[in-house]
Amino acid sequence: MANWLENSVFYEIYPQSFCDSNGDGIGDIPGIIGKLDYIRELGCNALWLNPCYLSPFGDAGYDVADYCQVAPRYGSNEDLEHLFQEAHKREMHVILDLVPGHTSTEHPWFKESSKAEENPYQGRYIWSDSVWRDVADYEGITGSLRGLFLRDGCVAVNFFSNQPALNYGFANPKEPWQSAVDSPEALETRQAMKDVMDFWLSKGCDGFRVDMAASLIKNDEGHKETMKLWQDMRGFLDKNYPDAVMISEWGEPDKSLMGGFHMDFLLHFGPSHYMDLFRCEHPYFSREGRGDASLFVETYKKNYRLTEGKGMICIPSGNHDMERMRKFLDPEEMKMAFAFLLSMPGAPFLYYGDEIGLRHLKLTSVEGGYNRTGARTPMQWNCEKNYGFSEGEREMLYTPQDESEDAPVVSEEMLREDSLWREIQKLIKIRRKYPALCASGGIEFLYCEPEKYPLAYLRRAGEEEILVALNPSGKEVCCKCPYEVKERIYTLGKPAKREAGVLCLPAESAAFLKCAGNGGKKYN
Numbered sequence: 001m002a003n004w005l006e007n008s009v010f011y012e013i014y015p016q017s018f019c020d021s022n023g024d025g026i027g028d029i030p031g032i033i034g035k036l037d038y039i040r041e042l043g044c045n046a047l048w049l050n051p052c053y054l055s056p057f058g059d060a061g062y063d064v065a066d067y068c069q070v071a072p073r074y075g076s077n078e079d080l081e082h083l084f085q086e087a088h089k090r091e092m093h094v095i096l097d098l099v100p101g102h103t104s105t106e107h108p109w110f111k112e113s114s115k116a117e118e119n120p121y122q123g124r125y126i127w128s129d130s131v132w133r134d135v136a137d138y139e140g141i142t143g144s145l146r147g148l149f150l151r152d153g154c155v156a157v158n159f160f161s162n163q164p165a166l167n168y169g170f171a172n173p174k175e176p177w178q179s180a181v182d183s184p185e186a187l188e189t190r191q192a193m194k195d196v197m198d199f200w201l202s203k204g205c206d207g208f209r210v211d212m213a214a215s216l217i218k219n220d221e222g223h224k225e226t227m228k229l230w231q232d233m234r235g236f237l238d239k240n241y242p243d244a245v246m247i248s249e250w251g252e253p254d255k256s257l258m259g260g261f262h263m264d265f266l267l268h269f270g271p272s273h274y275m276d277l278f279r280c281e282h283p284y285f286s287r288e289g290r291g292d293a294s295l296f297v298e299t300y301k302k303n304y305r306l307t308e309g310k311g312m313i314c315i316p317s318g319n320h321d322m323e324r325m326r327k328f329l330d331p332e333e334m335k336m337a338f339a340f341l342l343s344m345p346g347a348p349f350l351y352y353g354d355e356i357g358l359r360h361l362k363l364t365s366v367e368g369g370y371n372r373t374g375a376r377t378p379m380q381w382n383c384e385k386n387y388g389f390s391e392g393e394r395e396m397l398y399t400p401q402d403e404s405e406d407a408p409v410v411s412e413e414m415l416r417e418d419s420l421w422r423e424i425q426k427l428i429k430i431r432r433k434y435p436a437l438c439a440s441g442g443i444e445f446l447y448c449e450p451e452k453y454p455l456a457y458l459r460r461a462g463e464e465e466i467l468v469a470l471n472p473s474g475k476e477v478c479c480k481c482p483y484e485v486k487e488r489i490y491t492l493g494k495p496a497k498r499e500a501g502v503l504c505l506p507a508e509s510a511a512f513l514k515c516a517g518n519g520g521k522k523y524n
Contacts, residue, residue, distance in 0.1 A: 123185025
């Protein structure tokens with residue numbers, strides 16, 4: 001087990017938009033290295049880099065043309081190795097985005113696979129045996145390409161047409177062109193991805209966030225064969241790189257953790273009700289007090305039980321695929337949201353710019369971003385040219401930036417004691433100080449009723465018990481509190497009061513209360 005996850009707080013970096021060191025308008029790896037001390041000062045001690053591999057950038061780098069080569073616009077392989085080294089000097093870890101489900105049509109594997117003559121890569125992708133026979137009607141395949149290549153066949157794609165699906169086999173092959181999961185070609189694809197992992201881990205990478213982890217094996221009802229595949233991958237890591245981590249983009253923690261992943265993301269789509277909290281018409285963390293966290297909590301509790309109390313479920317502040325939290329909540333409301341995010345089990349993931357309330361902009365699509373483009377804008381560091389992101393000309397920037405007079409910038413946020421940035425820094429310090437608030441601390445929900453406030457839960461590690469109570473609404477609320485309060489360790493807004501077994505929280509307030517620590521003993 002990679003023990004470093006226990007106290008980790010991740011910072012997600014979209015490389016194109018973080019910091020440009022050479023004035024070409026595109027963020028790069030030397031720029032990231034130059035900001036490591038900033039990330040460390042905020043309190044984050046782990047980085048997740050979105051894809052930085054060679055790519056034609058039809059899908060912002062998720063269309064990989066070479067897994068083992070850094071895209072020149074970001075720098076070189078040596079630059080990425082230097083990033084690993086500099087992060088490690090600061091006791092930080094770095095995970096890369098692994099995209100195992102598909103490549104770009106520009107990848108050499110695909111160029112070979114699409115040839116008419118037989119070659120070693122014929123089975124690297126999912127091809128039918130005739131250009132007239134479509135492959136898109138099978139579970140796990142979202143589209144197809146045909147008539148574009150000399151090879152007689154139709155090839156499966158994942159989402160965008162520039163992303164042909166790699167062949168890991170079908171759980172239940174029904175056609176002659178469908179490979180079994182243990183076929184030579186499916187196993188060769190699996191080994192190729194192990195080779196990619198080995199390449200970067202040997203150079204200092206600390207693990208991977210795995211894109212679309214549930215999608216590899218097709219026609220796999222219940223994902224049983226997919227879980228076996230990842231168990232095999234985990235076995236490879238445990239043998240060769242026991243401290244390396246795997247974090248899945250899956251959204252079903254019971255399956256992903258059984259498959260060998262250390263943690264699983266709660267996705268913004270699907271059944272998690274994550275969007276109820278921060279991104280809907282009436283977010284739970286809005287002061288209007290019309291939100292509902294109950295369906296989220298019920299789903300979370302179900303997943304928590306299915307993971308046998310491991311609790312390794314990541315709840316991100318946002319990511320490159322969803323609208324910015326700031327579109328739905330103002331900075332004061334975001335403070336309350338981060339009090340929640342930084343007091344839940346699993347490793348928190350903070351999306352770059354969320355610490356200053358970076359806005360979601362309405363922009364024309366860039367590199368396949370479409371509606372997601374507005375969440376991928378260049379970081380705003382200071383009040384100088386291009387907000388300190390780049391010395392290049394404005395029209396060269398990856399995307400436009402916020403032109404508002406009150407556009408948030410890091411330099412000003414760091415100076416203000418009451419800023420969102422300072423509040424997040426404070427919360428991260430508190431999280432690290434108390435084992436009950438870290439990744440594997442247990443959780444018991446004490447109060448969460450439909451369309452009501454507050455949200456209250458108990459975090460526990462050994463004898464240490466911490467009650468977290470959150471009232472984002474604009475009016476005072478109360479709930480039963482059967483625990484004896486020993487110490488107030490965090491207060492946002494006016495302090496909570498506990499009398500006669502009832503806890504009352506003022507409007508827009510949060511409280512972390514250390515309890516007497518009697519192993520769950522309750523008091524009237």
